Amino acid sequence: MSRRSWIGLATMIALIGIWFLTTATGLVSTMRFPSPRDFWSALHQIATRGYANGTLLAHSLHSLKLVLMGFATAVVTGVPLGLWMGWSRKAEAAINPVFLIIRPIPPLAWIPLAILWLGLGDAAKVMVIWFAAFVPSVINTFAGVRTIERPILEASRMLGTPRLRQIVEVVMPAALPMIFTGLRLSLQASWTTLVAAELVGALLGIGFVLNVAQQDIYPGMILVGMATVGVLGWVTTRALGMVERRALAWNVAARD
Amino acid sequence: MGSIRFDNVSMRFGTFNALEGINLEIGEKEFVAIVGPSGCGKTTCMRMVAGFEHPTGGTVSVNGARVVAPGPDRAVVFQQFALFPWKSVRENIDLGLRNKNLPKSEREDRIARALKLMNLESHADNFPHQLSGGMQQRVAIARAYVLDPSVLLMDEPFGALDAQTRVVMQEELVRISRVNPRTVLFITHAVEEAVYLADRVAIMTRRPGRIKEVLDIKSIREAEQWDKHSRIEDVMDIESFVHLRTQIWKSLREEKGSDAV
Numbered sequence: 001m002s003r004r005s006w007i008g009l010a011t012m013i014a015l016i017g018i019w020f021l022t023t024a025t026g027l028v029s030t031m032r033f034p035s036p037r038d039f040w041s042a043l044h045q046i047a048t049r050g051y052a053n054g055t056l057l058a059h060s061l062h063s064l065k066l067v068l069m070g071f072a073t074a075v076v077t078g079v080p081l082g083l084w085m086g087w088s089r090k091a092e093a094a095i096n097p098v099f100l101i102i103r104p105i106p107p108l109a110w111i112p113l114a115i116l117w118l119g120l121g122d123a124a125k126v127m128v129i130w131f132a133a134f135v136p137s138v139i140n141t142f143a144g145v146r147t148i149e150r151p152i153l154e155a156s157r158m159l160g161t162p163r164l165r166q167i168v169e170v171v172m173p174a175a176l177p178m179i180f181t182g183l184r185l186s187l188q189a190s191w192t193t194l195v196a197a198e199l200v201g202a203l204l205g206i207g208f209v210l211n212v213a214q215q216d217i218y219p220g221m222i223l224v225g226m227a228t229v230g231v232l233g234w235v236t237t238r239a240l241g242m243v244e245r246r247a248l249a250w251n252v253a254a255r256d
Numbered sequence: 257m258g259s260i261r262f263d264n265v266s267m268r269f270g271t272f273n274a275l276e277g278i279n280l281e282i283g284e285k286e287f288v289a290i291v292g293p294s295g296c297g298k299t300t301c302m303r304m305v306a307g308f309e310h311p312t313g314g315t316v317s318v319n320g321a322r323v324v325a326p327g328p329d330r331a332v333v334f335q336q337f338a339l340f341p342w343k344s345v346r347e348n349i350d351l352g353l354r355n356k357n358l359p360k361s362e363r364e365d366r367i368a369r370a371l372k373l374m375n376l377e378s379h380a381d382n383f384p385h386q387l388s389g390g391m392q393q394r395v396a397i398a399r400a401y402v403l404d405p406s407v408l409l410m411d412e413p414f415g416a417l418d419a420q421t422r423v424v425m426q427e428e429l430v431r432i433s434r435v436n437p438r439t440v441l442f443i444t445h446a447v448e449e450a451v452y453l454a455d456r457v458a459i460m461t462r463r464p465g466r467i468k469e470v471l472d473i474k475s476i477r478e479a480e481q482w483d484k485h486s487r488i489e490d491v492m493d494i495e496s497f498v499h500l501r502t503q504i505w506k507s508l509r510e511e512k513g514s515d516a517v
């Protein structure tokens with residue numbers, strides 16, 4: 001393990017130690033913040049017997065599914081739109097004004113409309129996540145195309161590269177570092193939005209667990225829900241990072 | 257028929273007169289270098305032949321046809337290499353050939369020859385970031401040569417290289433040009449480089465950019481048998497070389513002198 005990870009690990013252990021001490025000595029009331037023992041028993045309960053209609057695994061998988069669906073929808077729509085806007089000044093001129101109006105609307109403000117259109121089911125939640133994740137994908141892809149160095153594009157034109165091949169083999173890879181920046185932000189936005197979307201009209205999922213635990217005044221379970229979102233977010237971000245490192249192996253700038 | 261022709265070419269960027277009254281004809285398989293102070297419009301001249309830029313007056317033509325757009329008949333070697341970092345050396349060289357829809361066997365053949373010509377055989381599967389600057393520029397030259405272009409355009413191709421690498425590349429370019437002569441428009445601000453490489457040297461002045469004079473190097477090189485020497489430092493010692501170099505320097509300096517306030 002590297003020096004950096006040792007320091008990180010030491011900090012984690014110290015934080016858990018402080019947590020243990022402050023709750024055990026009564027410095028922090030366990031009605032407000034759970035002790036490690038409360039946390040552990042809540043975790044044990046939801047993992048084995050389940051809580052709020054399902055086990056931790058069922059809730060996690062459900063949330064993960066919604067996030068990945070919303071994220072994937074955002075990527076397959078956002079990246080091409082960003083490429084197109086970056087490639088064509090006309091497309092930019094046409095789409096940008098719409099974007100400027102829609103962009104400041106917080107994704108969560110779409111929830112009422114999404115529910116009106118699609119009901120209380122999963123579809124509405126996926127749609128809200130899609131909206132939230134869409135914007136960073138589009139903007140960063142667009143910026144990635146616009147910041148391609150001029151000689152790269154000129155080299156491609158000089159070689160007589162036909163348009164489609166130029167987009168696939170030159171423009172897309174050249175913009176890829178920025179596209180991945182967009183994907184990372186999109187993924188973050190997906191998780192943020194998920195929890196909020198699941199607070200309304202859900203029957204399963206981590207956001208729903210949080211909602212029920214709050215109504216039950218169950219601090220241990222609230223913390224379990226929060227920690228689960230944190231872990232799931234971390235795992236998906238790591239997975240995306242691995243894809244990125246493979247895809248950008250040629251990119252020395254991203255090495256360190 | 258002249259391969260590259262500037263016919264009373266002028267270029268304005270907004271209200272700024274970058275080039276004025278440029279007339280130059282570069283013959284088939286002739287190697288012409290343009291020297292001049294930075295900002296005098298050398299790059300702009302080359303970019304007009306490449307088709308990246310269009311003159312606001314006069315015409316630029318290649319093989320008798322007016323230049324309208326970039327194309328593989330006019331291969332460009334850029335100062336900053338402009339390789340595709342996500343493609344291997346082989347893939348970089350292959351792109352132009354694929355664009356020509358050549359059969360695979362012929363492409364492989366041509367790539368093998370280009371790699372050999374530039375001494376790149378052991379690096380075919382490397383990526384640009386794994387190569388030194390000199391090696392990267394070799395790839396860029398191979399990528400241009402492999403197209404078998406009627407015209408080769410080089411804009412300070414060795415400007416980003418260190419002094420030693422630069423010398424090696426200059427010698428290589430002379431070797432290649434003798435084996436495989438091309439019509440070359442070579443931009444540089446290094447006078448020795450121009451005299452060493454070119455058949456003719458065009459000297460440019462600034463504000464507005466004009467061609468001040470064109471010197472014939474080839475006849476002197478042949479008369480004095482510069483090519484008997486394979487090393488650049490030996491050629492640079494020859495009296496006729498020194499004389500030409502000094503002549504160009506003086507011409508450029510008059511230019512700079514008139515500029516100094």
Ligand SMILES: Nc1ncnc2c1ncn2[C@@H]1O[C@H](COP(=O)(O)OP(=O)(O)O)[C@@H](O)[C@H]1O
Nearest residue numbers: 269272274292293294295296297298299300301
């Ligand atoms: N696209 C452009 N727009 C405005 N000015 C330009 C443009 N390209 C070149 N110039 C100007 O034209 C002049 C000649 O430029 P350039 O051809 O690059 O000179 P050189 O290659 O000899 O250094 C410079 O003053 C430069 O600033």
Ligand SMILES: [Mg+2]
Nearest residue numbers: 295298299300
């Ligand atoms: Mg220049």
